[in-house]
Amino acid sequence: MSAPSSRTRRLRIPAVVIALVLLLGAGIASVMGVRSFQAANRSLEHSYRVINLIEATDAAVRAAEANARGFRNTNLIEFRPGFFEAVGRATRLTEQLAQLTADHPQQQARARTLGEAIATHLVALQVLLDINAIEATDAEVRRRNASTNLRRVAEINALSQEMLAVEQMLLQKRRQRSEREASTLVLFIVLAMTIALVLLGLLLAGLARENKRSRQLEREARHAVSELQGALVLRDTLAEQRRAQSVYAGLLQSCQSRDELVLLTMRTMQDLVPGSSGRCYLSKSSQNFLESAGSFGDRVISSSDVIMHEQCWALRRGQPHYTRGRSGGLRCAHIDDDTPVDGISSLCVPLVAQGSSLGLLHISGRTSDAVEDNDAGIIMSIAEQMGMAIANLQLRETLRLQSIRDPLTGLFNRRYLEENLVREMLRCERRRLPLSLMMLDVDHFKRFNDQHGHAAGDAVLAHVGRVLQSLVRAEDLACRYGGEEFTIVLPETGAEAAIQRGLEICRAMSSLTIRHMDRMLGPITVSIGIATAPHDSADPGLLLEIADAALYRAKAEGRDRVLHTSAQA
Numbered sequence: 166m167s168a169p170s171s172r173t174r175r176l177r178i179p180a181v182v183i184a185l186v187l188l189l190g191a192g193i194a195s196v197m198g199v200r201s202f203q204a205a206n207r208s209l210e211h212s213y214r215v216i217n218l219i220e221a222t223d224a225a226v227r228a229a230e231a232n233a234r235g236f237r238n239t240n241l242i243e244f245r246p247g248f249f250e251a252v253g254r255a256t257r258l259t260e261q262l263a264q265l266t267a268d269h270p271q272q273q274a275r276a277r278t279l280g281e282a283i284a285t286h287l288v289a290l291q292v293l294l295d296i297n298a299i300e301a302t303d304a305e306v307r308r309r310n311a312s313t314n315l316r317r318v319a320e321i322n323a324l325s326q327e328m329l330a331v332e333q334m335l336l337q338k339r340r341q342r343s344e345r346e347a348s349t350l351v352l353f354i355v356l357a358m359t360i361a362l363v364l365l366g367l368l369l370a371g372l373a374r375e376n377k378r379s380r381q382l383e384r385e386a387r388h389a390v391s392e393l394q395g396a397l398v399l400r401d402t403l404a405e406q407r408r409a410q411s412v413y414a415g416l417l418q419s420c421q422s423r424d425e426l427v428l429l430t431m432r433t434m435q436d437l438v439p440g441s442s443g444r445c446y447l448s449k450s451s452q453n454f455l456e457s458a459g460s461f462g463d464r465v466i467s468s469s470d471v472i473m474h475e476q477c478w479a480l481r482r483g484q485p486h487y488t489r490g491r492s493g494g495l496r497c498a499h500i501d502d503d504t505p506v507d508g509i510s511s512l513c514v515p516l517v518a519q520g521s522s523l524g525l526l527h528i529s530g531r532t533s534d535a536v537e538d539n540d541a542g543i544i545m546s547i548a549e550q551m552g553m554a555i556a557n558l559q560l561r562e563t564l565r566l567q568s569i570r571d572p573l574t575g576l577f578n579r580r581y582l583e584e585n586l587v588r589e590m591l592r593c594e595r596r597r598l599p600l601s602l603m604m605l606d607v608d609h610f611k612r613f614n615d616q617h618g619h620a621a622g623d624a625v626l627a628h629v630g631r632v633l634q635s636l637v638r639a640e641d642l643a644c645r646y647g648g649e650e651f652t653i654v655l656p657e658t659g660a661e662a663a664i665q666r667g668l669e670i671c672r673a674m675s676s677l678t679i680r681h682m683d684r685m686l687g688p689i690t691v692s693i694g695i696a697t698a699p700h701d702s703a704d705p706g707l708l709l710e711i712a713d714a715a716l717y718r719a720k721a722e723g724r725d726r727v728l729h730t731s732a733q734a
């Protein structure tokens with residue numbers, strides 16, 4: 166593409182020079198032609214003037230002859246002036262003829278000869294006017310004179326004719342030369358103009374082609390610039406998205422709860438895919454449905470708050486499921502039927518970690534501005550990180566529960582009790598409210614173990630744990646203190662209320678029927694010792710000891726009872 170255009174460009178200057186030279190040549194030729202035409206006209210005019218002079222001279226000589234003869238024949242005096250006027254005219258004309266033919270020496274020589282002959286002839290004619298002299302002349306002399314006159318007239322005629330013929334010939338030659346020159350000139354001008362016009366036409370065509378090519382290149386350059394700008398914007402967007410993802414990954418590690426994690430994810434999604442909206446569903450442990458845990462954006466598609474596992478293609482297949490408009494894939498059953506289809510894209514991405522399904526990210530948006538390829542990549546990356554974060558959170562929660570819960574009864578363990586008893590006592594003390602502490606021990610548990618076996622004993626302890634959990638308030642702390650001994654912290658509870666609660670527990674335990682290995686166990690009874698702060702002590706360790714002492718006394722007094730340091734039930 167570049168080689169021909171550069172060759173054309175190289176030829177352009179010589180072509181312009183040639184075209185200009187040809188046009189200049191045509192111009193000069195035109196001027197020269199006009200001048201040559203003028204010169205030819207002048208020489209033609211000159212020839213015509215010479216011819217006219219010859220004919221006028223001849224006419225003047227004839228007029229002189231006619232007047233001379235008229236006078237001699239009629240003797241009328243009127244012929245004399247005409248004669249002399251004709252003689253004078255003939256003499257002037259012969260002189261003019263000699264001057265006019267100065268450009269042609271031979272013609273001038275003829276003109277002079279003719280002038281001399283005419284002059285001689287006119288002198289001879291003048292003799293005719295002198296009648297007396299003629300009559301005095303004898304007949305022989307007159308006859309000789311007449312013969313001489315005739316010869317001179319013939320000579321004058323011959324000279325005139327010769328001059329006329331020569332002038333006609335010159336006229337003819339000049340005319341032919343003028344025509345030849347004119348034809349050559351016209352041919353040259355036509356050729357020069359044609360070549361110049363062809364060259365200029367070719368140049369203009371080349372320029373037009375180049376102009377078109379330049380415009381095309383300009384368009385391509387503009388397109389390339391806009392593509393580059395688009396690429397730069399995309400690069401910036403991707404960099405911003407990478408930065409947001411890295412911030413998200415960092416913050417994920419610090420999330421303390423699923424709610425926090427969902428909130429963070431929704432905000433991040435809002436930033437990363439601003440044109441879309443979405444929801445996050447989390448699985449309920451050991452249940453076959455997912456609940457909406459958070460959302461972002463203005464919803465363009467309506468999806469159920471609770472979805473069954475089988476309602477979502479992504480959950481069923483364990484991989485992302487993408488739909489685009491009416492014809493772009495099957496919609497999941499959790500999307501409401503009456504939501505618009507055309508121009509809407511949606512993407513369901515399962516939240517998976519270590520092979521187990523933890524939830525679902527459902528993103529939707531208008532096809533033009535959301536859930537495109539890049540967005541889908543981001544959403545899947547976010548879903549992957551979120552899945553792992555949820556799994557980590559669950560693991561942490563499990564470990565935390567394991568560290569504070571007793572695995573057999575599900576109640577808090579002794580370490581948790583000791584940590585939280587101090588806090589609860591301080592809180593109640595600040596608010597000037599009482600706090601009761603209950604120590605509970607299963608009666609004759611050794612005997613029970615011995616009769617039914619250790620596994621049956623474990624089953625009883627697990628049941629006791631469940632009963633205690635069901636009988637305490639949410640703010641109470643039910644703990645397994647160790648072995649078959651339990652502790653319940655009752656914040657904001659005075660001695661009376663604590664004793665009532667203890668009695669309820671005793672009744673619930675004695676009516677407990679436990680089935681283990683197809684055998685009915687029980688009934689069981691429990692003994693309970695209670696101490697209340699700040700009445701008994703404001704010190705957690707001491708309060709425990711006082712409650713334990715009350716329990717010891719309850720055992721000593723016959724078991725299956727509740728005993729408070731300050732009162733007995």
Ligand SMILES: Nc1nc2c(ncn2[C@@H]2O[C@H](COP(=O)(O)OP(=O)(O)OP(=O)(O)O)[C@@H](O)[C@H]2O)c(=O)[nH]1
Binds near residue numbers: 623
């Ligand atoms: N099955 C089972 N037994 C336990 C567990 N922890 C402690 N024990 C048993 O509980 C019994 C406690 O017996 P003791 O402390 O002598 O008291 P008791 O037999 O309950 O008699 P009193 O408390 O005086 O009514 C022991 O035999 C322990 O082995 C446990 O986790 N599971």
